[in-house]
Amino acid sequence: MATEKRDTTVEQLIGVAKSAAVDRLVTEDDSRDAEVVGNVLTHVTDDGIITREAIDESVTDTAMILSTAETRVELAGIALEEARERAQSAPDVDSVRARLSAFESVVSGAEAQVESLGETNQRLSAWQRESRSLYELVTGLRDVASGAQQVTRVADDTQLEIEEFETWLTNHASRIRELTGDVDVLEQSLNGISETASQVDDGHASADAWFDASLRLRTVPLSIADARAELDDVRTMAPESASGDEMAEIADRLDSLDGRARAMESELDGVADDAWHEQYGERLESFESTLDSFETPVSWAAVQSELERARQV
Template sequence: MDQPDSQHAPDSVVGMSKGDATDALVAADDSRDPEFVEAILGHVTDDGVVTEDAIDETVADASMVLSTAETRVELAQQALEDATATAKDVSGVDTVRSRLDTFESTVSALDAHVTDLGASIQSLSGWRNGDGDLYGLVTGLRDVTSEAQTVTRVADDTQLDLEQFERWVSSHDWRRDELDADVDALEQSLDDLACTCEELSTTDDGRLWFDAMLRRHVVSLLVADVRAELADLRELADRNDVDADGLDEIADRLDELDDRTTTLGDELDSLAQATWQAQFEDRLTSFREGLDEFEPPVSWGDVQSELEQRRPDVGQ
């Protein structure tokens, strides 16, 4: 039976100074950056020497960070169960169902991620068996630690979002105020678009016009999304037998936004130069087709991401 290649076993550099261990690991793979290797060896050295105790301590530290992530995911799972129970009677409303689906997807992904990280840490914990070199061990532990910290952060954020969702489901005032804030954001977007229209009257920069056209179509989509959510909020108020206070005012504001969007759209059309239309027609068509894939309830984050991918650099 072939024996493990001691040159690549983790314990092959145990007892070496950090400098000698760096040289050995770089010699084993000359694609490695010496400065980076030296930096990661700092995690497994005591008084400048690579030691088994330091390696074990690094494994233990990574395991502890992962344990924290696992606990936070469990708390997020419990928060999801609580939120699902709170929303049980209204889970058929589109806006409610969409939010729950998003939370379920996020928590499921977090759970799968910590399971994978657990398998990774289990494998790395067997370093004394000589599986892989010290470089792979320490970089693997570093990756597990970093990803576990990310899981912890996302799980904490998700738990807080779920607690807010419970308040949203339970409170008409909370829902109304949140929707009102969305309308405020859309009004600001149209204010910005109006400023761009003024700027376009004194510039020949077609990129600015193209960017404004993209934003025009995004606002139209998001106004439609808010209007759909408004209908859901009316249904929630009816199911909860509460006064739909403030929703008529939001409907009036949405009507005004529709009018402003149409007016600004007409202005952008009138400002368009033939060369701009020829240059950007295909990209505008592609963008509109992409937006057509979105149906209420719309993820504003996904729409914003789509916009950012298509926007030209108008700052140069």
């Protein structure tokens, strides 16, 4: 049972040896781990002593990390604005609107997060004017730094994706390559499902493996519909000089994969024990019903979330 917390303030621990500070913090809250507390206090320790200068340095380091995040988010926002302007001269198709909408959601989320981190950091930075727990101050600063680093990664990745989108927007070959890659991934997914069906038929796969393959197979029609919608947009965006051969080849591959997926559904149903249908039937029907609510362009992050939920129910 944890003892009642009596938070030790920053001022009470300045000049105290780190080992003694660890003992004191663990004693006042025995749910704390001494090793974890020691690692936390390392950020505000000089030569084994808690010092005001080390605390200020930790505050400064956190502010610099946060400043980097703010800059990267700003750059991502600038890249998004440039992409919006470039998209104005492109055909008004769903594929363009969906990509811009996804970028806007990520950038606005990053802006809100970095603003919240800034407010938290501002409160923590005023530690000399407030009576604040040293442990909470340092863990708060580490949380801000960690959050800012995560925002920086998201902003950098998003800026790169926006730059790739601009290439996609203005280059027919890039659009063909991306769509061809999507079809390749879809084909590989079907290959994996087919392999599971063979393993089940040979008695080398479990009911859980069959269920997972059945779930994944139910996403295939949605993938095909999404790719076909994308192909329609690629046709609309294609320059007059573009050959239709590559687009026709993609269409043929999608037709072939569609037929293969339909046949595989019967194959998977046929190799399963009756008890498996009884055990998993309602969950498969529920997942299929959920997928019916999705429209193109598909939010694949949302589909993946539903897939994970269906696996865990």
